[in-house]
Amino acid sequence: MIKLSCLSLFQIVCFLCSSTALANIDYIKPFDVDFVHYHAKLEPDFKDQSVAGIVQIDFMPIAKNVRTLTFSAEYKSIKSINLNGKPAQFSLHDKQLIIDTSKSLSAEKLNTLAIEYQAKPRRGMRFHEDHLYTVYHTKNWLVAHNNINDKASFELELIHDKKLISQGNGLMLSQKKLGEHQVISHWHQPNAMPIYTFGFALGEFESFTQKVNETTFSFLYTKGSELSKKSIQNAFSDVPDMLQFFEQKSGFPLPQGTYAYVIVEGRIAQESAGFSLVGERFVHTVLKNKSENWFIAHELAHEWWGNSVTCANFSHFWLNEGLVQFLVAAYKQHLFGEQAYKDEINVAIRRVKRAVKENRVAPVAFYNEINEQEINRTMAYSKGALVFYMLREKLGDKLFWQALKQYTMTYKDKSVTTQDLKSSFEKTTSKDLSDFFNRWVYGHEIPTLQL
Ligand SMILES: [Zn+2]
Structure with missing residues (x-):
């Protein structure tokens, strides 16, 4: 599921008329396919440190004339690919799997890919003697797209020894016997989630x-x-x-x-x-x-x-991590009192100061899209947390928490950009926050806070 664009009609008019307005809109790269649902049936192999099986991917072209689909082929060997029940041609180039749809797929029509494969990921899956788990890099163990803006639901049927316990996303729908020693644990995550949150753990x-x-x-x-x-x-x-x-x-x-x-x-x-x-x-x-x-x-x-509520791309990563780091501080304030809040915010201040000393300063968010390797983690996590701290100071507790709740409820199960947060806070508080965001979020300036 996709956040298509954050442009309002007014912004589109500005976008066309003025280059200044262009600079003040969070850019989201358009893409031509919406991946809706993944259903994988996989069996991990502890000895070989691999996973094998089949993944069915339901997707809908948004653009007209979609002729190819591209996935990461890193760490994988592909056995067969079917598109809507018929074998599909594919090729492997430069760690990429390119599937030829043979004819243009109609926009807005649901299609299903079925890919049989084996993956031996050196990253994204960790094997121990009696347990294993996936970590973050979903596209390394599952044939999947890698766009955090395109959320999807997920079903996982995990084939494993009946002595082992599994943990997957969402709820376990069933566990069925498979022969004498194995079971299939069927997990279902019905709400669309970013792909990097797909995962499982299995072990004694x-x-x-x-x-x-x-x-x-x-x-x-x-x-x-x-x-x-x-x-x-x-x-x-x-x-x-x-x-x-x-x-x-x-x-x-x-x-x-x-x-x-x-x-x-x-x-x-x-x-x-x-x-x-x-x-x-x-x-x-x-x-x-x-x-x-x-x-x-x-x-x-x-x-x-x-x-x-997921950041639409890595330019807005602080909406995941800076906000959560701030909320941990706010939770500690609630649980342990004022000093614990100050201590947590002081940790963020120290980390930002170190970054300044080491010349690692960047804005917290960007209008243009950056890739994952370009994230400045200190800015996204720690300066991000400080921005929320300052916003709370500026608005006062009542308005701040009201605005945060409204923002969270509005964007439940959706993707967000910094402008979405700004507009949502402005709407709830009836305040213009342009200067605040330009200075502290999109700008390089470091706040001098003393707690
Ligand atoms: Zn985190």
């Missing part, structure tokens, strides 16, 4: 669930872990309060009514749709010091800001 996990009103939280951890059910319950004891806080700030409940934390070794904090991977090291830290619970809040907050 221990697990338990916890009900928080209507929401079920699952906790999965490896059998060899030093952690126990009790220590995990202790480390994650603030989760019910976090859930309430983010639901209140966003204006709507946790999208699927379920959420899982998959606890794996090391230091990892990565959100997927409906679950996150969190590192054992972080869990041990929070057991020693309760105020180190940032990663638990950060990944949960992404369910609303990042997964549901």
Whole structure:
């Protein structure tokens, strides 16, 4: 599903008449195909560190005369491709899979690709002796497009040993026996999500669930872990309060009514749709010091800001990460008091100061589109968080939280640009925020804050 454009009729008129207006519109690269739904049936191979199976992709051309479809072929071998039930011609060039549709596909008509393949990704999937999980780079293990502006729903049928436990996106619809030793776990993510949030974990996990009103939280951890059910319950004891806080700030409940934390070794904090991977090291830290619970809040907050309301391209990455970093600070203020908020904002100030010293300064957002490698993470995460801090100071608590809630509800399950945030805040607060955004978001200026 696609955010086609953020241009209003008024902006289009300005766009045509004035080059100044052109510079003040967030640019979204147009594209000609809308990928709607993915349905994969996959079997991971622990020994070979690979995954094999078939993915069905439902898509709709937007442009007329679509003749080719391009996906990443990195780490993959393609066995067969069918388009609408008939074999399709394809070629591999420079790590790209190019599918020839043989004739032009009609715009606005749904088509289905079925691709049988094997992937052996060196990035995006991590194999351990008794468990494995995917991390962020979906296109490395799934034949998928890589445009974060085009969200899609996802079904995953995972074939695995019946002794293993799986975690996928959304809800598990069923688990069926396959022969004597295997099962097929069928996961379904009905809401359209950015592709990088598609994923799964599988392993000899221990697990338990916890009900928080209507929401079920699952906790999965490896059998060899030093952690126990009790220590995990202790480390994650603030989760019910976090859930309430983010639901209140966003204006709507946790999208699927379920959420899982998959606890794996090391230091990892990565959100997927409906679950996150969190590192054992972080869990041990929070057991020693309760105020180190940032990663638990950060990944949960992404369910609303990042997964549901998603930046339309990497020029607006701060709308995922800067906002979530700010919200973690605001949550800590709610839980631990004013000093905890200041401490968290001070961390962002220090990181930005270091970036200035090292000459790593850039705007927080860009009118033109930048690619993922061009993201300045300190600016997107830390200066981004400071921008939200300053916006809260400028508007006052009542207006700020009202505007954030309105923005989040308006763009639920959609993609956003910085201009969408600006317009939404301006509408709710009846204030012109042009100077603020030009100076702090699109400009290079670094705020001198002292808390
Ligand atoms: Zn994040």
